[in-house]
Amino acid sequence: MKLRALFTISSRIARILLLVGTLLVSGAYLLGAYSGYIPPVRWIIPAFLGLFFPALLVAQIGVTIFWLLAWDKRRLLLVAAVWLISLPQLLVYFPISRAEKSLGTEEESLRILSYNVCAFGFKPHTKTSPNATLQYIKSSGADIVCIQEAMLNQNPWAGVVSKTLRSYLDEDYPYINVIRVNRGGSTLALLSKYPIKEAKEIPLPSWVNGAVAYKVDIRGKETLVINVHLESFRLRRVDGEDYLRLAKDGDAIRLKDALRAKLSPTFRSHNIQANIIHDLIQSHGSGRVIVCGDFNDTPLSYARYKIGEGLEDAFVSKGNGLGISFHTRPFFVRIDHILFGPAFRALRCEVDKTASESDHYPIEAVLTTSGVTDPN
Incomplete structure (x- = not known):
């Protein structure tokens, strides 16, 4: 019984730590994604996060893969919300568009x-x-x-x-x-x-x-x-x-x-x-x-x-x-x-x-x- 209780406590602590890690990674990722809205003279940390956004993106992908493998639906909903919030900025960093075939007349x-x-x-x-x-x-x-x-x-x-x-x-x-x-x-x-x-x-x-x-x-x-x-x-x-x-x-x-x-x-x-x-x-x-x-x-x-x-x-x-x-x-x-x-x-x-x-x-x-x- 004691071993089972200890295992249960350890499991809860591990899940709490994983949740805290997820929140830290996702928070840094979102702060980097929206760093352009924060003047560096007021708070400079977001500017650094924006500069190293690719590393944060990789970390966020890693977090997503982890919770997919764990198949924790509550955590996956959290991760999905983060991706949805960051989508406009992702399309600024990595746009997907189609050039128009017609370039108009020389006058235009x-x-x-x-x-x-x-x-x-x-x-x-x-x-x-x-x-x-x-x-x-x-x-x-x-x-x-x-x-x-x-x-x-x-x-x-x-x-x-x-x-x-x-x-x-x-x-x-x-x-x-x-x-x-x-x-x-x-x-x-x-x-x-x-x-x-x-x-x-x-x-x-x-x-x-x-x-x-x-x-x-x-x-x-x-x-x-x-x-x-x-x-x-x-x-x-x-x-x-x-x-x-x-x-x-x-x-x-x-x-x-x-x-x-x-x-x-x-x-x-x-x-x-x-x-x-x-x-x-x-x-x-x-x-x-x-x-x-x-x-x-x-x-x-x-x-x-x-x-x-x-x-x-x-x-x-x-x-x-x-x-x-x-x-x-x-x-x-x-x-x-x-x-x-x-x-x-x-x-x-x-x-x-x-x-x-x-x-x-x-x-x-x-x-x-x-x-x-x-x-x-």
Whole structure:
């Protein structure tokens, strides 16, 4: 009798511990899924959970499989509720959609390309040895190209120079604007088939990154185009390897301290930068808005959520899968985004993984005004 009672007590304790573990995993998973709604300056833990959402997703799948094998209906109802609550955010992180076959007429469609070119691969451009990134942009057929890290070299043998950029692309893009933000920091460029009426740097607090707002006359209507390069985490491959090693060794304290020291300041910077860009978009008072660029943050982040408030995400609307745009091991994530206002709708959006000259893949969207009631 005593052994049976002891076994019963032990069984109850085990089930309680399993339930507590399930609640902790599911709670962290939901907090990561909805981390974009919580400003990092107020509470930074959700930002970390959002960044490591894939690991939380795997843990939640593990919990689900466990209760399926145990066939505990009450626990399965709890797990099912968690999946149902997280579904909208899962479709942001991993959208499933169908691109429209018809891209409309040239008068209605607008091809947008956003590309962090990593200084054009630090490779020169000559007639006999053309720069692959410049070739890609020229052949893209995009109407508007937002470029980040478009560093132009002074020496034509060390990289792309300004004169080469303009002479090679001006036939396709008669309107070119290049600005080095934050007094000599990152270079942002806009290549356009349509007149650029105005270009102003958005005053963002940053070490080297920034954003530029352009007023572009697209078929007689002014459109606000914002080229974004938010604060970088400055993560190197060796950083990722160190984090994996600490995790493998089970050194949770050192891993936590390393991540907090490296990531926390950037999360807070993104919070402030996103708020500034959001306010600018709201003050524009028009649905004719397009935001492109390297957000240096995930689809579930506060930065993407805040900047995209009132806008649509082209990849979420018409993309498929993870859409990984940053591909430096061990970091694989979608941090490049194209957002647009209610004056447009997306027909197609994809990340082109054939372009491998940079540590980013380009992201392209086809927008249209067809079938859209202009809110202006």
